Every structure is written in C-alpha cells, then in structure tokens.
Amino acid sequence: MKEILAKAREIAEVIRREGFVKIVTHIDADGITSGAIAFESLRRAGIDCEIEFLKKLDVDVIGDEFVWFTDLGSSCIREIVRSGLRCVITDHHVPDGYYKNQLNPHDFGYDGSYDLSGSGATYLVSKFLNPVNHTDLIQLAIVGAVGDLQDSRECKLVGLNEALVNEGVTYGFLDVERDLRFFGKQTRPVFKMLEYNFDPYIPGVSGSERGSIDLLKRLGIPLKFEDWRRWIDLEIDERRAIVSELVRICIRNKYPIGYIGRLVGECYILKKQAEGTELRDATELSTLLNATARYNKAEIGLKVCLGILDGDLDWAFRKARRLLQMHRRNLSEGIKLALSRMEELENIQFFHARDEIIDTIVGIVAGMCYSRVNLEKPIVAFANCDEGVKVSARATQRLVDGGVDLEKAIRLACERVGGSGGGHKIAAGAVIPRGKENEFLEEFNRIIGEQIRNGAGGI
Numbered sequence: 001m002k003e004i005l006a007k008a009r010e011i012a013e014v015i016r017r018e019g020f021v022k023i024v025t026h027i028d029a030d031g032i033t034s035g036a037i038a039f040e041s042l043r044r045a046g047i048d049c050e051i052e053f054l055k056k057l058d059v060d061v062i063g064d065e066f067v068w069f070t071d072l073g074s075s076c077i078r079e080i081v082r083s084g085l086r087c088v089i090t091d092h093h094v095p096d097g098y099y100k101n102q103l104n105p106h107d108f109g110y111d112g113s114y115d116l117s118g119s120g121a122t123y124l125v126s127k128f129l130n131p132v133n134h135t136d137l138i139q140l141a142i143v144g145a146v147g148d149l150q151d152s153r154e155c156k157l158v159g160l161n162e163a164l165v166n167e168g169v170t171y172g173f174l175d176v177e178r179d180l181r182f183f184g185k186q187t188r189p190v191f192k193m194l195e196y197n198f199d200p201y202i203p204g205v206s207g208s209e210r211g212s213i214d215l216l217k218r219l220g221i222p223l224k225f226e227d228w229r230r231w232i233d234l235e236i237d238e239r240r241a242i243v244s245e246l247v248r249i250c251i252r253n254k255y256p257i258g259y260i261g262r263l264v265g266e267c268y269i270l271k272k273q274a275e276g277t278e279l280r281d282a283t284e285l286s287t288l289l290n291a292t293a294r295y296n297k298a299e300i301g302l303k304v305c306l307g308i309l310d311g312d313l314d315w316a317f318r319k320a321r322r323l324l325q326m327h328r329r330n331l332s333e334g335i336k337l338a339l340s341r342m343e344e345l346e347n348i349q350f351f352h353a354r355d356e357i358i359d360t361i362v363g364i365v366a367g368m369c370y371s372r373v374n375l376e377k378p379i380v381a382f383a384n385c386d387e388g389v390k391v392s393a394r395a396t397q398r399l400v401d402g403g404v405d406l407e408k409a410i411r412l413a414c415e416r417v418g419g420s421g422g423g424h425k426i427a428a429g430a431v432i433p434r435g436k437e438n439e440f441l442e443e444f445n446r447i448i449g450e451q452i453r454n455g456a457g458g459i
C-alpha cells in the first residue's frame with residue numbers, strides 16, 4: 001500500500017505541473033467514474049481539462065496535449081512510448097510493459113480484476129491532487145469497482161478496494177451492509193426484484209412473476225401498503241424470512257453450499273444520496289451509468305457522477321433514467337428474439353441476433369436467457385457490429401464449477417477462426433470476422449465438450 005501511494009503522489013506531482021490536461025477514459029461504469037474523479041479533482045486543483053470517452057484506445061488519434069488516461073492505457077504502453085505522447089495512466093488492466101507515470105495495481109503485486117479498479121487507481125492520485133478536498137470522490141471509486149464486478153468472486157470488495165471501502169465509511173459517505181445481493185433493492189417492488197434475479201438462479205422464482213408473488217404470500221409478507229413495497233421498505237424479520245426461504249429452495253434443488261452462499265454479501269450504500277433512488281446503491285448506480293455508456297451517452301453518466309458530488313442532479317439524472325428505461329425495454333425485446341432463435345448443439349446453445357440486438361447489450365441478453373433455457377449448456381450469442389461479428393458467451397456458476405472456462409474456450413476458438421477475445425470463466429466476449437460463425441460454433445462446441453468431460457481443474 002505504501003509503495004502504491006508513493007507512486008500516486010509522484011503522478012499527482014507530474015499532473016500539477018500542467019496547465020491543461022486531456023482526460024481519456026473508457027466508456028463503461030468504471031471508466032465514467034474514473035473520468036469523473038479525474039475531471040473533478042483537476043477542476044478543484046485549478047487545472048483546465050477536457051474529457052473524451054473511448055470504447056477502445058487508438059494511440060494514433062490522440063492529439064499532442066498532455067493526457068491522463070483513466071481505466072485504459074495500460075494495455076497500450078508500448079504504443080504510448082513509441083508515440084512519444086506525454087501522459088500519465090491510472091488503470092487496472094494488465095500492462096504490456098513498464099511505464100514510469102503509471103499507477104496500476106499489477107505493478108505492485110495486486111490483481112487488477114479484484115483488488116483495485118480504474119476508478120480506485122484514479123482516486124488514489126486524486127488524494128494527492130487535493131489533499132484536503134477529495135473525500136467525497138470515494139463514492140465514485142466504490143461505484144466503479146462494483147461496476148467492474150470486482151466484488152463478484154468473494155461477494156465483497158477485497159484488497160486495496162477494501163481499504164477504500166473503510167476510507168469511505170470513515171469519511172461518512174458509505175455504509176456497508178451484509179444483505180441479499182439481488183439487484184433493485186432501492187427501486188423495484190420486492191416481487192419484481194425476485195423475478196428479475198438470475199444469479200443465483202432460483203427455480204420457480206427467477207423469471208416468474210407468479211412464483212415471486214407466491215413466495216411473498218407464502219411467508220405472509222404484504223406486497224403493498226400504499227405503494228408496492230421495495231426491499232428497503234421491508235422489516236428486518238421480513239427480509240430474513242425471504243433469505244431463509246431462498247436458501248431452502250436452493251438446498252431443495254441440491255445447489256452446492258458455495259453457490260448458496262452467494263445469495264448474501266456486502267452491499268455498498270452511498271448514504272448521502274437519496275433513499276429509494278438508483279443513486280443510493282453502488283450496484284444500481286453502476287447499472288445506471290452503464291446504461292448511459294451502452295447508448296453512447298457517457299457524458300450524461302459523467303454529469304450524474306458530478307451531480308452526486310454537488311447535489312445538482314436534476315437534468316442528467318432524468319435523462320440517465322430514461323436511458324435505463326429504454327435499456328430495459330431493449331433487454332426484454334432482446335430476450336424474446338433470442339429465445340425464438342435459440343438452437344442447441346451437443347454442448348452449447350446459441351442464437352444470432354444479426355442487426356436486431358445491438359452488440360453492446362447482446363451479452364446481457366444472453367445471460368438473461370437462462371431464465372427460460374437449458375441451464376446445463378453455455379449460451380453463445382452473435383450480433384453484427386462495425387468490426388465484424390460480436391460474440392458473447394455466458395455460463396452459470398454451476399457450469400464453471402463443473403469445469404467450463406469460457407475465457408479459455410473463446411480464446412482458443414478465436415485462434416482458429418481469426419478475431420480476438422477475452423473475459424472471465426463465466427462470461428466472455430470476442431469479435432470475429434463475418435461469415436465465420438459456423439466455424440466458431442463448431443470449435444467452441446468441441447472445446448466446451450472437452451472442458452465438461454475433464455471436469456473442474458481440467459483444461
């Protein structure tokens with residue numbers, strides 16, 4: 001921790017010498033929060049700046065201003081050095097070389113997938129840019145980490161992130177609660193929250209409005225008083241009864257204990273933000289920001305982030321919410337289309353969305369299909385995109401526990417058909433050339449079959 005803080009101080013000193021800084025950041029929740037932290041800390045330090053959001057960094061199109069790369073840059077160190085660009089980098093992706101003015105957890109023996117996000121790295125530098133005026137930025141650092149699913153492995157933030165969580169609690173901006181890890185505790189009626197949860201998949205409840213309502217009735221929990229009751233409106237006893245019932249259902253379905261344990265974990269509450277809104281819960285806020293990013297409206301997400309700090313939220317928040325509503329509509333239409341096209345091979349199932357689902361959401365749609373399709377096979381989704389065909393693969397935790405590793409499978413299949421990809425065991429993506437879909441499927445199907453046969457710990 002000491003060394004990484006020393007590096008953060010060093011980078012802050014480099015930035016402070018500049019009169020103008022161009023922030024270049026990634027277009028997702030972590031990238032937006034990173035950019036907002038950089039933007040606001042430069043403004044407070046009296047340094048002029050502008051910000052640009054990119055899906056993927058192309059060093060050659062960056063001008064000759066001094067640049068602060070946030071949540072990207074580390075995987076392009078060699079190009080950056082070659083280009084002679086003047087810059088600093090706060091990122092958590094695996095670096096492809098050493099660069100002096102880079103703050104990256106990998107350089108300090110930490111894991112950039114879990115220990116620190118782009119927004120966390122950027123926050124560490126912001127501490128030294130504004131030694132007495134940075135504490136509120138911690139809210140954005142936590143939202144970025146959650147947006148990158150850094151809490152997914154242990155159901156809580158760990159490593160340097162954990163230190164940041166403690167800092168947020170000390171500063172009075174954050175509450176940490178051990179609670180159900182379902183999405184929508186602030187904003188959705190409880191039965192909708194139950195219906196829309198698929199991680200873990202709860203038989204009879206996930207994807208079923210009827211089943212979700214029945215569960216609440218069975219436990220004697222009123223669905224509404226004046227309004228539909230949300231999770232935050234429930235009494236402690238009612239919440240406990242629901243969690244116990246979900247655990248019972250999982251046990252009845254012979255889920256492994258580790259899987260059942262994932263029902264509950266640490267939840268991060270932004271206690272200065274209005275209760276019952278997307279702003280209050282780190283997961284809901286990161287989803288709101290992602291919705292702006294997916295539809296190329298990251299600047300609205302940026303405004304929401306800045307509004308969280310100064311309370312001026314009205315316009316941007318309304319726009320972001322509208323994007324989120326549109327996003328939800330696109331998802332539910334996407335699921336209908338995906339289900340109507342789903343085909344099964346021996347070891348996988350797949351659909352091709354062509355141009356009917358945009359490539360930025362086809363992976364989410366694939367994951368949500370698990371409410372209605374075979375849980376024993378990974379899902380592969382195709383959608384056309386500018387660069388070719390976007391491939392998104394999704395599995396369940398049970399499949400991963402049984403040996404499935406989508407990241408490996410997608411990389412190997414890409415080697416065969418051309419294209420590139422990566423991701424995680426449970427979710428991975430790639431872009432392949434058009435017309436190569438069948439060849440990809442054949443190879444992917446074969447590899448998954450091999451992984452399942454070899455079981456956990458296999459290839």
Ligand SMILES: [Mn+2]
Pocket residue numbers: 030031071092117118119148
């Ligand atoms: Mn990130």
